[in-house]
Amino acid sequence: MKRSWITFTRVIKSGFVNFFRNLSLALPAIAVMTVTLFISLFLYIANITFSNTINQISDKINITVYLSDKTTTQQLNDFENSLRNFPNVKKVEYISKDEALAIYKAENAGNQNLLNAVDETSNPLPASINITPYDINKIQDIKNFINQKQYLALQDSQLGTSYSGDRKQAIDRIAKATKVLREAGLIGIGVFALVSALIIFNTLRMAIFNRKDEITIMRLLGAKPWYIRGPFVVEASFYGVISALISIGVIEIMFSIFSSALEASSLGLLDIGYASRYFNQYLWLILLAQIVLGFTLGALFSIIATARYLKLRTSK
């Protein structure tokens, strides 16, 4: 026990000593890791922000079912309940005839002609139910549900639902576009993650290749594989942790500069205000995740990269 403790502390210590003595090899490796971790984090936040924007757009898309004036309260309640239980339905909101009129009046406050056309006594506006879906790509399911016989009878025979005709076409286009954008974002992040992992691996491999003679020497002196590998793993994990800290620091600085420079803080689909809020809200979690990521990549890749120089098998 005592002996393995001595060995363990020696491995850790020489990992750190090596780090400082091989600074000229460490700095490029840290630089590469920092850049890739920085871009990964940046892409991640961009993707989150972008998703948020898409969600905001999707949330504005809903279907309105216009109800026939003959619908009873009982029928209405049944209809609302069954809608709430339908899988893709996020929100159901009832708008009575009076509310519809109030909204109409508010919207057309400046247009006396339109206001004159309606009044309390003969309210021509139907009551309606607003349905917000979770997935705007599956609105058709909701529409099919609504169009069952028993519910079709409740609908205003002329207006029916808003999800039809030109409006249906527009919604479907938006739905498709957001889906493609979301997927493109994920694929982009995936590809970048893979490429950056390869770059980091290669950098560490080069750094270790530069010191392969050292590994050979230690092997010839009778050091066990993990005693040789250990310090490399410690050193590379340390690179990872440093890179994680620097990358987070850089993003933090970027946000503070950008948010003050762009008070409006909105660049089309990228809402910098939201990104900054998100970053600061989850700062500790992001920091932890980034450190764990850097640490793991450094450790894992150095284990793999040292493997080829540590083979004990002798050639026959």
Next chain:
Amino acid sequence: MILLDRVSKIYNRKATALERINLHIEPKEFVIVVGQSGAGKTTLLRLLTREEKPTSGKIVVGGIDYDKLKDKDIPLLRRKIGVVFQDFKLLPNRTVFENVAFALEIVGMGNKEIQNTVPKVLDIVNLKNKANNMPYELSGGERQRVAIARAIVRQPKILIADEPTGNLDPKFAWDVIKVLEKINKFGTTVLLTTHNQEIVNKLKRRVVVIENGKIVSDRTNASYRL
């Protein structure tokens, strides 16, 4: 102490490095292996340190039968043999002290003991005052003496020195040889390869001559002519 019985090493059909080598070295002997470059000296040493396996034949060193040696036990074997290389093989980022201490660290020796042992060994090779220097600050002869200190610090029964003077000026070469003699006097079996005629003739020890992978002569108190 070292026994090779009909040992052959064939890399491929055209290159036979060693052919049916029989060699028996007693404890505390000082044996010089000589031969031209490419004669098979280095292959012989690489077989002893288990960097390579023989194609056929039996090797027993310090009671360890190499046929029964598992790959994972190779580090343990190497800890029992001290090896000095022509190109020193010092760890470039460690001080003289740390290079020697490394050999003790890997066997799990405590820090206090290391602090005690290393200076004594550095004293034997006359490098006590260079303990905190880095290898690149030393001359070739000094580096080789560090390598010897590292090889003997674990007090191995066997010391293998592969052309330790090959890269050194004659003046420094002799320093190195003197250290090897000193170690041999303490009781360590020394196996030295060289093609330095002057050293061989001055030492007057058992000389094994290898030519084209075969032992062509094996005589005590011998001289050698290239």
